[in-house]
Amino acid sequence: MSRPLSRRNFLRRFVMSNGEIASANKGNVMVCIFLRGGADTLNMLAPYADDRYYKARPTLAIPKPKSTQTPDGCLLDLDGFYGLHPKLAPLHPIFLENRLAFVQAVGSDNTSGSHFDAQDQMEHGEAYLKPMGGGWLGRHLHSGDHRDQTRSPLSAVAIGSVIPESLRGAPSASAIDALDDIKLKGSEETCCALSKSLQCMYGAEIGILNQPGQSTLKLLDRMHNLGTKPYNPSGGAEYPRTSFGKGLKEIARLVKSEVGLEVACVDLGGWDTHFVQGSLTGLHADNLDYLAKGMAAFDKDLGNFRDRVTTLVMTEFGRRIYENGSLGTDHGRGFAMMLIGNRIKGGQVHGRYPGLESTQTDVLGPGGMSVRIDYRSILAEVLTGVLGNRNIDKVFPGFEPQPLGLISSRITT
Amino acid sequence: MKVARRRILQASGIIAGALPLVGCEGVISNVADGLENPIPDETLVSSNKQIDQDFHLLSRATFGPRPGDLAYLKETGKAAWLKEQLHPESIDDRVGNLRSRRFETLELEAGDCCEFKREVLRRDLCRHALLKAVYSKRQLFEVMVSFWSDHLNINIEKGDCMYYKAAGDRLVIRKHALGKFQDLIRASATSPAMLVYLDGDQNKKEKPEDIPNENYARELLELHTMGVHGGYTQHDVFEVARCLTGWRVHDKFQRGGVFFEPKWHDDGEKKVLGHVISAHGGQSDIDKVVELACRHPATAQHIATKLVRHFVADKPPSKLVTSVAKTFSHTDGDIKECLIALFNSKEFDDYRGSKIKRPFQFIASALRATAADTHAHDPLIDYLTKMGQAPFQYPTPDGYPDRGEAWVATLLWRWNFALALIGNDVPSVKVSIEKLARSTGALKGETADPNKLMAHFLGRLPNENEKRALNIYVAQKSGKQQSQNLSQKLSQTTLAKARTDSGLVSVMLASPAFQRC
Secondary structure, eight states, rough: OOOOHHHHHHHHHHHHHSSSOOHHSSSSSSEEEEEETOEEEEEEEETTTTTTHHOOOOOOOOOOSSSSSSSSSSSSSSSSOOOOOGGGGGGGGHHTTTTEEEEEEEEEOOSSSSHHHHHHHHHHTTTBBBOSSSSSHHHHHHTTTTTTTTTTTTTTEESSSOGGGGGOOOOEEESSSSGEEEEEOHHHHHHHHHHHHHHHHHOOOSSSSSSHHHHHHHHHHHHHHHHHOEEEEEEEEOOSSSHHHHHHHHHHHHTTTSSOHHHHEEEEEEOOOSSSSSSSSSSHHHHHHHHHHHHHHHHHGGGGGGEEEEEEEESSBBBSSSSTSSOOOOOOOOOEEEEEEETTTEEEEEEEOOOOOSSSSSOOOOSSSSOEEHHHHHHHHHHHHTTTTOHHHHTTTTTTOOOOOOOOOOSSS | OOOOHHHHHHHHHHHHHHHSSSOOOHHHHHHHHHSSSOOOOSSOOOOOOOOOOHHHHHHSSSSSSOTTHHHHHHHOOHHHHHHHHOOOGGGHHHHHHHHHOGGGGGGGGGGGGSOOOOHHHHHHHHHHHHHHHOOOOOOHHHHHHHHHHTTTTOTTTTTTTTHHHHHHHIIIIIHHHBBBBHHHHHHHHHHHHHHTTTTGOOOOOOTTOOOOOOOHHIIIIIIIISSSSSSSOOHHHHHHHTTTEEEEEEHHHHHHHHTEEEGOOSSSSSETTEEOOOTOOOOOOHHHHHHHHHHHHHHHHHHHHHHHHHTTOSOOOHHHHHHHHHHHTTTTTTTHHHHHHHHTTTHHHHTOOOOOOOHHHHHHHHHHHHTEEEEOOOOHHHHHHTTTTTTTSSTTTTSOOOSSSGGGGHHHHHHHHHHHHHHHHHHTTEOHHHHHHHTTOOOOOOOOOHHHHHHHHHSSSOOHHHHHHHHHHHHTTTTSOOTTTTHOEEEEEEHHHHTTTTTHHHHHHHHHHHHBB
16 A cells, blocks of 8 residues: 555545545445346337347236336337336436436356356456456455545445445445334444454454444444434435335435445345346346336435436346246346446446347257356446546456446536 | 153143132143252353354254253263254153143144134244254254255245144154255145245246246255256256146135146147156156156255254355365255264364354244243244244245345344343243253352353353343343453442343343354
């Protein structure tokens, strides 16, 4: 860390030491939503103008748009070619405001067809069978502009009880359900004595308990000073009462309380729809409903903070083009990534449509939409264009990102 | 341990006398304590600086030592103790059975569980699992039950799995936990819970254009047997799925009953892992597939890796994996033999205190070490849920992770559990720290020696830093800043009070060393 201080860094430190809010606190936040299980892009962003879509999915396909106004039992037209599943209607206005973009035919080179292998690879930001150590967000936090600053214990937060692989190796990461839960429960003096004693033990720990122990103690301290006020979402935002909805609400709360949040991760599971996944309604449609209502509420709640928050929605792979014998879909390949934010060039579907050419019994790898864009290109573009990371080679060593023009010039840093 | 006839009579006397007076659970606690004193008059604790070798075995092969366990193992000797644990039927488990037997849903046929509400079934399954882990004397068996429950994970929240899991727990997991691997996989393959969980019951070739549902086929190869890089191809997955078409679960009459539907079976020729499975095999296809997968060398390697990761180290030493895999292959997947090879290895002894306890094990080991009295009601189970390890509720088929990294974000809840448990603030759980302190010699008359209690929890004496940490707590609680000559500056009574403060025991259970095993 003997890197000479640039003038900007010097100024930033100067500002910090004078008790101002550190620039990291004023910085941008990236929210990563991971749809676990392989979400079915073809029934979210349906290529209704391609007849093969309806042939491959006789029972699952969503009917063509009837009018652009009401999503009544049919797709919502986006651009004359793609239509949005009606359960994603809450996100349509954001698309129309050019703040929501899709990138089509994204994926990794993973051909294992395994959820776990494909998720791990994607969260690690690796190429297939080339393990790298740590997660892509972990490496970003180590290599970004603010890497030398003392980080807030709330710089990287995952909703739930597990730190996701993408945050592996982050300088500090916390898994939380709700901010209100972050406290020791006992008499003031016992808790105080306990913390001091634990500081002594976890501080001396060598191995994987040291950092989480110290982060947890710092977090307790921070929350103790912050106090807990009840949180009321702005703009009349109503989050769904699911753990996903509650998670997004906590993230909005963290953003607005300016506690140094840089990246937040939240999962939505249940996308492994091999069996009777449904069409306009059913299993898959319910998931879309949770997703859309949660994200729309989050967007509304952010209000003036929208300039700072960029949300990515990804999954480990798409599903097959054709439906299986039990009215579901098996594991496929390419999918569409979703991006939301004032800094995103939205209102369009980026990436060329790959077609639905895949053969019926694909024996070389799971059949699905082909992958045209390596997922890392998108992550890299967002890290650079939105979070100002100039060291992408440290995040994805040996990978040459392909720029896609996803960043809007509406806001300048 | 033999129970004298008089003790049993005494115990039944307690039942007869106490039933009308206290709740049923109080009676069970009394009877169980009558059968065997949960805290012996004297508890042997380690006096080594390094983790005691026998304590280490207890930390890994059981859900953590109870007071008295260390002395028993030392008396019996490792070989005889292991032999006993590997033959659970030889162990008198009256206490364990008494504490965990009040769940009629655990004894029912798959279909009969449908009569019960889902909440009841979920609660019974969770309570049963935790009570067995805490009180059963057949500890290694219970540890293996938990291991296979993750290996063949079923999320009870999916579909009818809630109704079928109890039967699966009994007839798949418990029946084969220490048996032959292939029998375990074969039983799992046609258990109603697995057929529902991984859509096997929807995998059909009814019409010529039907495409098989690959869900179970893939996980059978990837997770249950060969491992993701075990050498099978995507075509193998497809062919295995064809072999497995036609197995169904009755969902109306005889609900939960499994049957083979020839009309749904793809009866053509298949080629799996290089072997031809000839046409018209019907329901014998599944036996061939299970055999091919279980006998594949990649399976020996995969299962050995998982066992070594579970019992030895997150990064499994490859020499030991190879040797356990060899045992697996030579004995045709004899689980007992694999465990003997594993526990008798040098590597096992070398990796002391290096694994992170998963939340379930953390809670079970704390309850065991403190000889807590509990019937595992919701407030206790809620801690597991908060820490992300509620039994049988992991959403995806890979089961709860077995690497420490996945669980280190749960420290705050562990600390809060330590505070609540020792403060007797978890409803339905009771501990008697004073009794434990006297039994371990940590409390003699008015003199307190917290190091002895710490040694009981850690299997070794606290190191200098841990002693300092305990002193910091004592100093803070007695209202004085810590100083070099702590004992001189504080009055004896304040100090004694702080030293016997039960909160000090919370510090021990919240310490990094107690998170490890």
